[in-house]
Amino acid sequence: MENETSRRGFIATTTTAAITAAGVANASAATGPATPEVYARLGIRPVINGVGVVTHLGGSLMHPEVSHAMEQAAKCFVPLRDLQDKVGARIAELLGAEAAMVTGGCASAITMGTVACIARGDKDNLKRLPDTTGMKNEIVQQKSHRGGYEQQMWLVGAKTVWVETKEELEKAINEKTAMLFFYNEMEPEGKISRHEWIEVGKRRGVPTFNDAASDATPRERLFQYQKEGFDLVAFSGGKAIRGPQCSGILMGRKDLIQGAIPGFNPYASIGRGMKVGKEEMIGLLAALERYLKADHDGEMKELESRVNDIRDGLGGIAGLTTERYMPPIANHVPHVLVNWTPDAFALKTGDVTRALMQGDPSIAVSPFGDRKLKISVWMMQPGEHKIVLRRLREIFTRA
Numbered sequence: 581m582e583n584e585t586s587r588r589g590f591i592a593t594t595t596t597a598a599i600t601a602a603g604v605a606n607a608s609a610a611t612g613p614a615t616p617e618v619y620a621r622l623g624i625r626p627v628i629n630g631v632g633v634v635t636h637l638g639g640s641l642m643h644p645e646v647s648h649a650m651e652q653a654a655k656c657f658v659p660l661r662d663l664q665d666k667v668g669a670r671i672a673e674l675l676g677a678e679a680a681m682v683t684g685g686c687a688s689a690i691t692m693g694t695v696a697c698i699a700r701g702d703k704d705n706l707k708r709l710p711d712t713t714g715m716k717n718e719i720v721q722q723k724s725h726r727g728g729y730e731q732q733m734w735l736v737g738a739k740t741v742w743v744e745t746k747e748e749l750e751k752a753i754n755e756k757t758a759m760l761f762f763y764n765e766m767e768p769e770g771k772i773s774r775h776e777w778i779e780v781g782k783r784r785g786v787p788t789f790n791d792a793a794s795d796a797t798p799r800e801r802l803f804q805y806q807k808e809g810f811d812l813v814a815f816s817g818g819k820a821i822r823g824p825q826c827s828g829i830l831m832g833r834k835d836l837i838q839g840a841i842p843g844f845n846p847y848a849s850i851g852r853g854m855k856v857g858k859e860e861m862i863g864l865l866a867a868l869e870r871y872l873k874a875d876h877d878g879e880m881k882e883l884e885s886r887v888n889d890i891r892d893g894l895g896g897i898a899g900l901t902t903e904r905y906m907p908p909i910a911n912h913v914p915h916v917l918v919n920w921t922p923d924a925f926a927l928k929t930g931d932v933t934r935a936l937m938q939g940d941p942s943i944a945v946s947p948f949g950d951r952k953l954k955i956s957v958w959m960m961q962p963g964e965h966k967i968v969l970r971r972l973r974e975i976f977t978r979a
Contacts, residue, residue, distance in 0.1 A: 612941025701839030710737030823867030899924020
């Protein structure tokens with residue numbers, strides 16, 4: 581009875597969040613999401629999100645209490661410097677960190693962490709960025725951790741030093757080394773574990789940074805990496821936490837957070853363009869407070885149910901197989917993998933993804949190989965997984 585209550589509560593909450601966030605009075609599980617007027621007049625169709633918490637689809641949908649908090653924040657003026665301090669202190673308290681700040685997304689947190697480690701809060705240094713002449717400006721990173729976010733550090737005038745082994749890491753550190761950057765999602769790809777990364781940083785006196793953008797599931801991971809010893813940890817605010825998409829958390833050593841803040845908005849410094857407003861600060865705090873109290877067990881049971889529904893519904897199609905897939909680090913929630921054999925279907929992955937996107941309603945899923953799809957049920961609204969199932973059955977039975 582308790583499990584059923586939790587599941588019903590999750591369904592009711594996510595339904596309300598979807599309708600409130602979109603401004604839709606009615607969303608039908610049979611036809612997919614209705615189109616809000618603000619999008620309809622631009623010719624934009626809503627998408628059933630079978631990819632997950634990704635930026636190119638808008639991250640996630642905010643819960644009603646988050647939208648309400650942002651609406652309240654928008655109704656008056658406040659000193660942004662004071663607000664950043666107060667919100668940062670509250671986030672640090674909630675997550676057990678020395679200090680924290682709100683950034684304009686996780687990519688912004690990477691930049692501001694780099695600012696902290698290079699300029700170290702020195703006013704003259706901050707004014708000269710991205711000219712890092714005379715400053716420590718080298719960032720050490722594993723080659724296997726090249727995820728496309730290096731430019732967030734290069735913006736500050738940093739230079740990347742690439743390594744592959746622990747021995748190379750030791751040799752790479754010198755008087756110019758400002759930071760050791762670790763891309764959490766790609767830990768399995770590298771030869772140096774995060775524990776070894778932390779140990780070397782501590783022993784050599786170099787700050788360590790962990791980009792854990794999409795790794796807030798399970799909730800304990802919000803606390804884990806700083807407890808392990810990373811000097812700075814960054815999370816996206818608009819993914820699992822379901823705050824504003826243009827928000828992020830940078831937390832860690834107090835001296836480094838204090839060194840990052842004067843390089844950020846509203847100061848006339850290198851981070852000015854990564855502006856985060858009073859609405860995003862309050863919205864992120866509201867989202868984090870909700871996330872830490874949420875019924876995650878009930879949510880997980882609902883996601884498992886959606887995965888089972890899709891697998892069961894596709895189970896009778898010859899030449900098609902499915903499996904439950906749980907990413908080990910980032911987006912650690914249940915997914916569905918759909919795989920088919922070339923002798924049964926001439927379709928390739930691109931054929932299926934295009935058919936889903938071009939249909940009505942439009943459905944986005946992830947390619948996962950030549951004849952394989954990955955479907956995330958995480959950000960689907962109640963009933964949408966059944967639409968995805970129906971469309972997949974139509975595509976493959978017709979083929």
